[in-house]
Amino acid sequence: MHELALTHEIVAIVCQAAGDRRVHRVTLEVGERSCATPESIAFCFDVIARGTCAEGARLDICRTDGDDLMVTTMEIEEAA
Amino acid sequence: MMCGHCGCGGPDHEHEHEDGTRHSHSHSHAHGHTHTPTTLVELQTRVLAKNDAIAARNRAWFAGREMLAINLVSSPGAGKTTLLERTIRDLHGQYDIGVLEGDQATSLDRDRVAATGAPVIQVNTGTGCHLEADQVARGLNELRPAPRSILLIENVGNLVCPAMFDLGERAKVVILSVTEGDDKPLKYPHMFRAAPLMLINKIDLLPHVDFDVARVTASARDVNPAIAAIGLSARTGEGMQQWYDWLRREWTVATEAAFA
Numbered sequence: 001m002h003e004l005a006l007t008h009e010i011v012a013i014v015c016q017a018a019g020d021r022r023v024h025r026v027t028l029e030v031g032e033r034s035c036a037t038p039e040s041i042a043f044c045f046d047v048i049a050r051g052t053c054a055e056g057a058r059l060d061i062c063r064t065d066g067d068d069l070m071v072t073t074m075e076i077e078e079a080a
Numbered sequence: 081m082m083c084g085h086c087g088c089g090g091p092d093h094e095h096e097h098e099d100g101t102r103h104s105h106s107h108s109h110a111h112g113h114t115h116t117p118t119t120l121v122e123l124q125t126r127v128l129a130k131n132d133a134i135a136a137r138n139r140a141w142f143a144g145r146e147m148l149a150i151n152l153v154s155s156p157g158a159g160k161t162t163l164l165e166r167t168i169r170d171l172h173g174q175y176d177i178g179v180l181e182g183d184q185a186t187s188l189d190r191d192r193v194a195a196t197g198a199p200v201i202q203v204n205t206g207t208g209c210h211l212e213a214d215q216v217a218r219g220l221n222e223l224r225p226a227p228r229s230i231l232l233i234e235n236v237g238n239l240v241c242p243a244m245f246d247l248g249e250r251a252k253v254v255i256l257s258v259t260e261g262d263d264k265p266l267k268y269p270h271m272f273r274a275a276p277l278m279l280i281n282k283i284d285l286l287p288h289v290d291f292d293v294a295r296v297t298a299s300a301r302d303v304n305p306a307i308a309a310i311g312l313s314a315r316t317g318e319g320m321q322q323w324y325d326w327l328r329r330e331w332t333v334a335t336e337a338a339f340a
Contacts, residue, residue, distance in 0.1 A: 002241035075118040
């Protein structure tokens with residue numbers, strides 16, 4: 001259930017870095033010991049991203065064996 | 081390492097492993113979406129970075145006031161509030177104790193704690209299943225605890241999420257009651273790994289339940305070899321002195337650490 005709060009934070013991190021540009025893809029690393037469930041984050045992401053710069057963005061989640069939960073990269077539209 | 085969740089199962093999916101834990105993806109798209117020119121941006125930002133920064137600020141705030149802050153976590157019904165009530169009453173006159181109560185709804189626990197005479201603030205988390213550092217920061221702003229006091233934070237009853245969120249406390253204390261399963265540390269390892277102390281509450285009920293104190297202690301040490309365990313009953317008072325002794329040691333360290 002805390003994935004909801006985590007996903008809000010993920011979208012906030014992405015949108016802050018993206019400024020006004022549209023986000024096409026977000027890559028996350030979810031550690032085995034991070035206490036977060038990738039499926040739940042993926043479930044929350046589409047809903048929370050709606051109406052933000054990350055609406056419709058694709059979320060790629062990679063499991064790692066650490067305990068971190070990180071937004072590693074994003075793809076944004078090129079500046080006009 | 082497999083990337084089982086990226087949804088890109090096509091043959092063109094490539095992995096580049098650089099250091100074993102971090103790896104980048106290059107997807108050669110067989111997908112049918114239109115290609116807008118995009119730029120790849122490296123973020124490498126921890127999702128909990130903001131919470132942890134606020135927690136660090138809380139921790140510095142506590143240190144500056146030579147305070148001891150403890151984050152009490154348990155399942156619902158393990159007896160956190162009863163433990164708080166008894167602790168405050170028994171230690172009355174020895175320490176100033178303030179309480180920050182976290183619950184999804186109601187101020188029932190605040191009212192119980194307030195009846196002890198201790199200053200208490202209720203933080204309702206709404207849909208949130210845990211307290212976050214900024215809720216504690218706002219709570220502190222309202223509670224204004226005294227220097228050299230003890231702040232007991234009663235987290236939302238939940239053994240999962242509160243393990244992830246640092247509030248700035250000196251230590252998490254996990255409370256387990258003997259009416260729960262003695263395999264809980266194995267089922268919720270994150271929480272037991274995060275806490276240096278486990279309180280086994282309601283030991284007055286041991287004759288009536290199938291709960292093995294030795295087994296729960298062994299289970300907890302399987303996930304956290306350094307965890308200390310104290311059996312007690314917040315109802316009868318048995319074992320409470322050991323908890324107070326632990327608090328006193330932590331308080332002494334916390335108040336002296338300010339000058340270290």
